[in-house]
Amino acid sequence: xxxxxxxxxxxxxxxxxxxxxxxxxxxxxxxxxxxxxxxxxxxxxxxxxxxxxxxxxxxxxxxxxxxxxxxxxxxxxxxxxxxxxxxxxxxxxxxxxxxxxxxxxxxxxxxxxxxxxxxxxxxxxxxxxxxxxxxxxxxxxxxxxxxxxxxxxxxxxxxxxxxxxxxxxxxxxxxxxxxxxxxxxxxxxxxxxxxxxxxxxxxxxxxxxxxxxxxxxxxxxxxxxxxxxxxxxxxxxxxxxxxxxxxxxxxxxxxxxxxxxxxxxxxxxxxxxxxxxxxxxxxxxxxxxxxxxxxxxxxxxxxxxxxxxxxxxxxxxxxxxxxxxxxxxxxxxxxxxxxxxxxxxx
Amino acid sequence: xxxxxxxxxxxxxxxxxxxxxxxxxxxxxxxxxxxxxxxxxxxxxxxxxxxxxxxxxxxxxxxxxxxxxxxxxxxxxxxxxxxxxxxxxxxxxxxxxxxxxxxxxxxxxxxxxxxxxxxxxxxxxxxxxxxxxxxxxxxxxxxxxxxxxxxxxxxxxxxxxxxxxxxxxxxxxxxxxxxxxxxxxxxxxxxxxxxxxxxxxxxxxxxxxxxxxxxxxxxxxxxxxxxxxxxxxxxxxxxxxxxxxxxxxxxxxxxxxxxxxxxxxxxxxxxxxxxxxxxxxxxxxxxxxxxxxxxxxxxxxxxxxxxxxxxxxxxxxxxxxxxxxxxxxxxxxxxxxxxxxxxxxx
Numbered sequence: 001x002x003x004x005x006x007x008x009x010x011x012x013x014x015x016x017x018x019x020x021x022x023x024x025x026x027x028x029x030x031x032x033x034x035x036x037x038x039x040x041x042x043x044x045x046x047x048x049x050x051x052x053x054x055x056x057x058x059x060x061x062x063x064x065x066x067x068x069x070x071x072x073x074x075x076x077x078x079x080x081x082x083x084x085x086x087x088x089x090x091x092x093x094x095x096x097x098x099x100x101x102x103x104x105x106x107x108x109x110x111x112x113x114x115x116x117x118x119x120x121x122x123x124x125x126x127x128x129x130x131x132x133x134x135x136x137x138x139x140x141x142x143x144x145x146x147x148x149x150x151x152x153x154x155x156x157x158x159x160x161x162x163x164x165x166x167x168x169x170x171x172x173x174x175x176x177x178x179x180x181x182x183x184x185x186x187x188x189x190x191x192x193x194x195x196x197x198x199x200x201x202x203x204x205x206x207x208x209x210x211x212x213x214x215x216x217x218x219x220x221x222x223x224x225x226x227x228x229x230x231x232x233x234x235x236x237x238x239x240x241x242x243x244x245x246x247x248x249x250x251x252x253x254x255x256x257x258x259x260x261x262x263x264x265x266x267x268x269x270x271x272x273x274x275x276x277x278x279x280x281x282x283x284x285x286x287x288x289x290x291x292x293x294x295x296x297x298x299x300x301x302x303x304x305x306x307x308x309x310x311x312x313x314x315x316x317x318x319x320x321x322x323x324x325x326x327x328x329x330x331x332x333x334x335x336x337x338x339x340x341x342x343x344x345x346x
Numbered sequence: 347x348x349x350x351x352x353x354x355x356x357x358x359x360x361x362x363x364x365x366x367x368x369x370x371x372x373x374x375x376x377x378x379x380x381x382x383x384x385x386x387x388x389x390x391x392x393x394x395x396x397x398x399x400x401x402x403x404x405x406x407x408x409x410x411x412x413x414x415x416x417x418x419x420x421x422x423x424x425x426x427x428x429x430x431x432x433x434x435x436x437x438x439x440x441x442x443x444x445x446x447x448x449x450x451x452x453x454x455x456x457x458x459x460x461x462x463x464x465x466x467x468x469x470x471x472x473x474x475x476x477x478x479x480x481x482x483x484x485x486x487x488x489x490x491x492x493x494x495x496x497x498x499x500x501x502x503x504x505x506x507x508x509x510x511x512x513x514x515x516x517x518x519x520x521x522x523x524x525x526x527x528x529x530x531x532x533x534x535x536x537x538x539x540x541x542x543x544x545x546x547x548x549x550x551x552x553x554x555x556x557x558x559x560x561x562x563x564x565x566x567x568x569x570x571x572x573x574x575x576x577x578x579x580x581x582x583x584x585x586x587x588x589x590x591x592x593x594x595x596x597x598x599x600x601x602x603x604x605x606x607x608x609x610x611x612x613x614x615x616x617x618x619x620x621x622x623x624x625x626x627x628x629x630x631x632x633x634x635x636x637x638x639x640x641x642x643x644x645x646x647x648x649x650x651x652x653x654x655x656x657x658x659x660x661x662x663x664x665x666x667x668x669x670x671x672x673x674x675x676x677x678x679x680x681x682x683x684x685x686x687x688x689x690x691x692x
Contacts, residue, residue, distance in 0.1 A: 164633030
């Protein structure tokens with residue numbers, strides 16, 4: 001067994017030679033070679049929309065860090081722009097023209113993913129060719145609730161008050177928006193899979209802002225709809241429910257093959273809440289990578305112990321942070337592969 | 347029974363006539379009369395430091411909203427400034443000169459609360475006189491971990507990377523800072539209680555950023571130390587562990603009389619995690635107050651049902667938001683008092 005199929009076989013519940021690992025935002029600012037490519041590209045959006053450069057940064061961590069998968073370099077807001085919401089990325093983070101009423105929601109379009117985001121699909125094809133089977137390629141999308149927060153707030157938020165105001169005062173409008181976002185995500189992920197994505201992850205970065213009751217009404221049904229729609233395409237699906245410690249029982253019913261966790265709940269507790277069928281992904285606090293390597297090893301060993309020897313994909317509990325030393329990311333991969341090794345399966 | 351002792355008796359585990367309610371940040375920007383006083387005061391810090399005005403805004407919601415307690419108007423960063431960290435409140439939120447190394451930490455002082463924050467103690471005395479026993483007065487402080495994030499980051503944060511970098515790369519320095527903060531909090535709350543605070547709440551607003559292992563090392567021991575130190579003064583203590591769904595079992599051991607919850611975990615699940623001895627406070631999503639009153643009632647009824655008829659103090663799961671209609675806050679208080687009524691105890 002090798003890096004080529006470690007991730008896919010672990011997700012399928014098979015016993016693998018060692019625990020697979022990839023790192024959220026592994027193609028990112030902590031890598032000097034990423035920063036060099038980014039400087040060539042011009043803006044962040046230019047980098048997302050130039051297939052050769054997006055391919056270049058997608059590939060960078062595969063050899064440098066030694067992860068068991070590549071994840072497409074892109075941004076969850078790309079399809080939102082194509083729905084008709086102007087988007088920019090100033091230094092403070094993404095800025096959109098917020099949409100907060102029914103008329104604005106009704107005016108949003110469901111983009112033709114292949115025709116309107118050809119650079120994403122071309123990047124996927126280039127990455128697949130460049131990887132040549134070395135590791136699988138993960139495609140991704142934002143989940144509808146998280147995408148809704150950007151559409152409604154116009155930026156990242158702390159309280160998500162405008163999003164919840166829409167949900168709680170105009171639930172029909174909120175559901176209309178979520179339905180459009182879901183149809184967009186279905187078309188977008190379908191195109192990614194047809195272009196060559198071998199796994200897809202739905203990022204629900206802000207779903208932890210929801211009470212369980214609201215998760216069951218405004219998030220979970222749309223995640224289920226998307227997963228049901230793309231499941232026939234035959235690629236494994238990861239649902240990342242960030243800050244979702246109180247939502248995991250429900251989240252585990254979404255139909256995904258893998259449930260991604262942040263670092264707030266120990267993996268064995270998450271396992272007790274989610275049953276024995278779903279693969280769990282996570283869940284090291286990204287800031288632990290600032291620690292000395294011995295401490296990284298102690299923490300990784302604890303996660304591996306709690307995860308047991310099946311149905312686990314190692315990852316951070318959120319994206320790797322820009323000030324992380326790349327050699328600590330490398331060390332983590334080495335540690336997980338070493339400590340996660342199953343002698344019998346070698 | 348009346349508003350005068352409803353809160354204190356509910357905290358003591360007695361059966362009360364109806365569920366007591368107060369609202370985090372009830373003296374705040376959603377009230378036009380607060381905004382008028384604030385305009386008189388000049389800056390936000392001026393308002394905090396002028397006892398007559400702080401008293402005025404503390405009292406405002408008691409009659410207007412009908413809550414069962416007043417909470418002192420102040421800010422958790424007031425004692426931090428007195429430790430020697432310059433502080434300002436521009437429109438974007440608090441700004442401090444960050445302290446990130448051992449020398450900076452060693453230079454911090456433990457302020458004499460009465461001598462250096464006399465305006466806080468004077469505001470407490472004025473409020474007690476003005477309330478004249480109508481409802482009890484809650485004093486408060488930030489909890490050490492949350493205070494540490496402000497000292498180290500210099501502002502609010504999303505990732506708390508600098509705080510965790512200190513914890514994970516210089517744990518001795520982090521513990522030195524936490525110990526100083528704890529001593530400051532003990533002196534500060536002791537002075538508040540001596541001045542007349544009848545309940546105190548420890549706000550651990552950012553503790554939900556910690557994995558349980560780190561909570562047990564960097565947060566809980568200091569909360570326990572503070573509670574043990576002020577417990578002999580005989581006033582009930584509330585520990586608010588925001589976003590702490592994965593921390594509640596541990597948090598419930600801190601020695602507090604009341605555990606404050608955000609809205610992420612249903613109260614009955616929180617009860618199962620925390621045992622039958624501690625009073626639970628919460629836990630309505632503040633954004634629900636944007637909803638029509640019928641929906642506010644449905645949600646409040648659900649919380650009251652899950653809470654059962656003892657050991658519950660109603661509150662929002664976080665501070666009330668500035669765009670909240672004051673009449674919705676009034677409606678919530680009326681609803682909780684009506685639906686929470688125990689006929690037998692009337």
